[in-house]
Amino acid sequence: MSTTTVMQERDVKKRTFMQKMFKIFGKTGTYTFLLIMALIILFPFYWMIISSLKTLPEYRQAIPTFWPNEVMWGNYSKAFTTANLGNLFLNTLYVGVVSTFASLIITVLSAFAFARLEFKGKEPLFGALLATMMIPGELFTITNYITVNQLGWMHSFTALIVPFLVSVFYIYLLRQNFMQIPNELYLAAKVDGTSDIKYLWRVMIPLALPTLISITILKMMGAWNSYIWPKLVANDEAHQMITNGLRNAFTDTTGQADYPVQMAAVAIVSAPLFLVFLCLRKYIMQGVSRSGIKG
Amino acid sequence: MVESKQQWKAWLYLSPAILLLLVFTVWPIFNTLRMAFLDGYGNMAAMGGATFEFGIENFLKVIDYDKFLDCLKTTAILCVATVPVSTALALLIAVALNSIKPLQKTLQTIFFLPYVTNSIAIGMVFATMFNIVGYNPVERAADTWGIINLVIQFFGGEPISWINQGSSYTANIVVMIVYIVWNALPFKILILLGGLQSINKQYYDAAKVDGTRKARVLTRITIPLLSPMLAYVIITGFIGGFKEYSSIVGIFGEKMGPPDDAGRLNTMVGFVYDALEKDRQGLASAGALILFVIILLVTMFNNKVIKKHVHY
Incomplete structure (x- = not known):
């Protein structure tokens, strides 16, 4: 086998490897993007629900809680x-x-x-x-x-x-x-x-x-x-x-x-x-x- | 014989629809035109026996009224800012959704959720997210700046008064843009994804064989083949944008502005309804006709620009 074909083979291998990496990165990127967007879309709904279950003082805390300390079904x-x-x-x-x-x-x-x-x-x-x-x-x-x-x-x-x-x-x-x-x-x-x-x-x-x-x-x-x-x-x-x-x-x-x-x-x-x-x-x-x- | 029987049957079946359309669709077209050209027309006055001169005073008044220009400005800003942003975002999301298999249906459902909400109700949720609650006079600071401001502070920014007393016009507009884009995404994603799924896979296979790069596939295959749907989404986006009203009521309430400046964010449609409720139907009609003409012109302009780039 001549050296050139070996090099070519290595090149091809390297390229397919790169393509695979690109694909994996691309897929991860796509999913990350979609999940972030989905979170942004969902956030107002989440905020609506947890706010609706808080007491007014808890709602007004400077540092908000992401889950109500005391669940206030009475608000409903x-x-x-x-x-x-x-x-x-x-x-x-x-x-x-x-x-x-x-x-x-x-x-x-x-x-x-x-x-x-x-x-x-x-x-x-x-x-x-x-x-x-x-x-x-x-x-x-x-x-x-x-x-x-x-x-x-x-x-x-x-x-x-x-x-x-x-x-x-x-x-x-x-x-x-x-x-x-x-x-x-x-x-x-x-x-x-x-x-x-x-x-x-x-x-x-x-x-x-x-x-x-x-x-x-x-x-x-x-x-x-x-x-x-x-x-x-x-x-x-x-x-x-x-x-x-x-x-x-x-x-x-x-x-x-x-x-x-x-x-x-x-x-x-x-x-x-x-x-x-x-x-x-x-x-x-x-x-x-x-x-x-x-x- | 059958023919003549079908004749009267057809009209019988159509009669409820035609009757209602005559009263609530055809008559309004003529009457609105008539009222617009009767100077200072008001229905109460008309019923009281007043007569009105034919003229274009209503139109002049609408244009001369500086609040109308403010309404026009707000409407135009909201349109120009939201349509490109929501279209571009929707396109990215649709392309990304189309390229994945697992989770596709779930994500698609999530992205559609804002559509099945009440724009007034969810507007109230956005208002609480941007809102500053409870001004504390001792520490001269708000108790809570609202979740959006907290996020800004988390990244090292300064909190902003978005919708409260003393907030700036720009801040108000930014809130509206965020809300309108959030609201406009589902419909656009739905249409664009539908378009993407109907593109023939062979184009992509050919590109793969040629080893075309992803970005090039997007600009040379996907976007051109998607252009009719993009055009549709943009045109309907502008039409909807010029009729913006209830999303503002959702966030700011019927005052259409922050507490210290009611009416600041009023839009063209809001202007028409204000005039209508004050029994100034002539003015309202003129305003609605001007809105109609603006929408028509913008749509024609869009069509012209788009025609150059759309491949059917």
Whole structure:
């Protein structure tokens, strides 16, 4: 064996060794980066939970504790009564369930008409609907505020539910889904004399279930997170939504407020969304990646 | 025969949607335009029988109102600062997530968590993290500087008044940027990771055969092929940024600023709602239309810049 080939072999060995090292370093670096970022993302949640379990003097210590010395579960019951969270939960749940249910019916019927039925002006109408999606919601809010006022809906659940029942985006999403279902199924059902409603219920809805679940979750999240519209039209005690109630109950974010109780309230309000997310992760992430709207 | 039956059936099924859209979507478009061009329009006054001249006074008033310019400034600063930072961070995280196998799903779930939170509620958590609690008059110092300041002190820096009485505008803006970026990451990571996973593996295999370096693979393969998603994320980021409102309410409360300077961090959307609640719907409409035009222009500009760099 000549010396050059030996040297070449050694070179190759050295290079693969270097590549391996690079790979290991790269992997460690990647994981380190991701873990640090994950910690930053998680930190506020951790801080919320441990703060919510501290006594006020402990919270105020110059050197903070990273686990409460004395676990104060009492903060949670105090938060519940201070912010009247029970009432707020019920209000929000009511608005969320009713508006989701009604919205689903309207969306399914419209999407069915656009996907399966032939009628004059279908394409222009659909185009016009899509065009409204480009206009920012603030433009509608101003007039809707006046409309709701004139209809005498101020301070009622109706004002919170009705203006947002139709979402062009959801109609669009479901129509796309319905169109993927072969038309032959519909024609076969027609031949068999099945009614539209029965066909929808037996065939279309089961096949489009993932989209419907995504819509349901996004709509419920919307009710849970809505703030501006409820603040404008129904900020009274009987109709207050959870976010508004939370914000109103703890107006001070600086200075001398009772932070542990405040954090307990925030934790209570955040918990349901977390639970839903952990159970239905797939649907939420799918829905969000297609819609790109928060709440 | 079937055709005509389908006709009325279609309209029957569409009727609830159309009725609601006419009242709450179509009518507002016309009415908002109308109110914007009626000088000093207010709904209460209108119901009381007052009439208003046609004119552009509302628009002039909005532009002339120096608080509106402050709102515009705050909104623009938040947009320009948060969109590039959150996009770049999201891209790094998405690329890193895409390159690993173990823990990928878990980390992906963690990175999505901020999305399923209430921006007002978690804003309150951020406020406590930046907040100075309990000023102690004897020692002339705060009892606790808040966890963020403690971290700064740990690394040898000076504590800063972030959101309390006497805090500076810059400090307030920094807090908002941190919070908005934290909030904006999940959606961007989700979209970019989805894009990365749909890139054909063959490109990477080819690069491997050629022995292309990692950084070059990123700039020459990943980013160009990801550019449509990047464009989407940037454009929606700007649109969302110009509508920023509730994240500020989350941290500062409805005062929209530190205790000694309420309204300092008000945004365009905040301006519109303030005018609306004060029964100055003409002014609110003009403000909303100006916001709409700004968003439209920025989006068009983004599109133009992006078109040069996006490979579909």
